[in-house]
Amino acid sequence: MRMSNALTLSQPIRVMLLLGALIVGASVLSLNIGFIQLAPFDVLKTVLGQGSERQELILFQFRLPRIVLAILIGMGLAASGAILQGVSRNGLADPGLLGINAGAGLGVITLILFYPAAQASVPFLLPLAALGGAALVIYTLAYKHGEVTPSRLLLVGIAVGFGIGAVTLVFSLRMDPNVYRFAVVWLAGTNSATTWSYVLALLPWTTVLVPLTIYKAKMLNVLNLGDQVAVGLGASVEWQRRLLILIAVALAGSSVAVGGGIAFIGLVCPHLARRLVGPAHQVMLPVTLLLGALLLVVADTLARNLLAPVEIPAGIVVAVIGAPYFLYLLARTS
Template identity: 55%
Template sequence: MTSHSKKDRLIMAGLFIAIIATLLISLNMGTMRVTPAEVFQTLIGNGSEQNQLILFDFRLPRMIIALLIGAGMGISGAILQSVTHNELADPGILGINSGAGFAVVLFIYLTHNNPVSTVFVLPLTALVGAVLAAVLIYSISWKNGVTPIRLILVGIGINAAFSALIIVFQLRMDPDNFTQATIWLSGNISGTDWSYTLALLPWILILLPFTIYKASTLDALNLGDETAQGLGAAVEKERMLLLLAAVALAGASVSVGGAIAFLGLVTPHLARKLVGVRHRHSLITTALLGALLLLAADTIGRNILSPSEIPVGLVVSLLGGGYFVYLLMKS
């Protein structure tokens, strides 16, 4: 094992330990404080009914969802940055998030906030919107193949179009529906439970290993289409498969957590700074960073103005927006 590989593994181990530490801190914090001793007693089955309710029904599912969404959005951004050869690409900029957001806003507008249908259908609606946006982007970009620059330019245009449609339908909503749509669009994982976790988990468990398996293909695509073809990669086929994986990861994540911006942009950059550009290690690091950042952002959002909450998407936007400005100034 080379010293570089040892360093990468130490970084990944450090991120994993940081996630565990943040989980333990987050379990203690909230409107109802639970001491570390009470957390331990509850986790081994000896806690009070109140603490069991707080930890197992409210905090743990929300934290696991934050970890899954963070990893999914981070990996989605890493894929998009590689296949488009653009370090500023992410699901939000390319229109995938806005496609999901438009589908949700349209659904809320048409159903007039029917609580029963919203709980069960909203995640599927967001996923359909994300897939629709991706199909539009890919089909409009196609001209004897798809070039990275055309893909990202069309994605920016689709993003602008869906964002405009979202505003049009929001302006036609009644105040209650407008508030619901605004909270969802800002990125929010409050009110989630184990059913949301189980709905999101299969997507992450299947697509994250698939993406890591395709790490060498992403390395080849990162070198440019001609070089990738010279190395034996079926460029168009691989690009389409990887784009589908990115869309599915982003769509599934957005369907549960709303349109959380900047996460898919920031985490691949940070991962490359920590472990370099080779995807086998950078993808794992990106997933760990995304999980850690979203969990930390949710912990901050839950506690900084307690008992009120700040939607996690706003906290991520504050952190990611600052880093985005830093990137623009450096590049």
């Protein structure tokens, strides 16, 4: 029995180790390449404190915060997608498709409209504004008769997402031209203006919510069995569903607040994780987190270098990867 368990666990562990190595490799590559190239030896010297001031500025103030933030955002969006797919029992659920990203975007744009300095001087307010906007969408519109049902969550989220996107665009048109340019790029999903303050603004959310998500893995397994079976097993279905949706909203909202409207990570990564290690959330969730981090680090590196010195929003690169996969999933589901 012990030998069987060891063999069962060896595959997920190998996958996690491989993904961890790929994240490290992609991060090191991202530190080296850019409009201003840094040789691997120069990067090593700079890390050891022997680089020039210019190299230290490029490495520690521009590239390293972007990589760290991409890892945090990728993990947050991927975890949010995995929770939503588990709660709704629908493989097409995603923070972007359910209107959570749109609600978070509306919260941030509203804050910037009335307090333009927030995006630069008080980045810690951005996740709070995003959480407020995203929670408003989910709990005000999908909540009915004392519960949030999976089908209503999906239908309301998709419908409201389009409407909120239009309102967000109207709000952004009322901004100062300089702030408007920032808003347009931000809505497409970008890490271009990243500083360590943005990393510090997101880090507490990720540090608390990601372990909580993994802790709730067994409950997601129970909810996947259906409400009647879950109740029969002693689960408080409605309370657990509300809590898990709140965690998903907080993860997506805080990630969108600092990274913009990056879609498809929450959709694609859970599916890839299930293919690699199976549907059990105890192993699927950690793999999903690593896949989200890897995908966004690679996407951000490509966005920064494909048309350098012009930068493509990372959200567009992710969409180019994710949209065909979404169509494939849609066709397969149909």
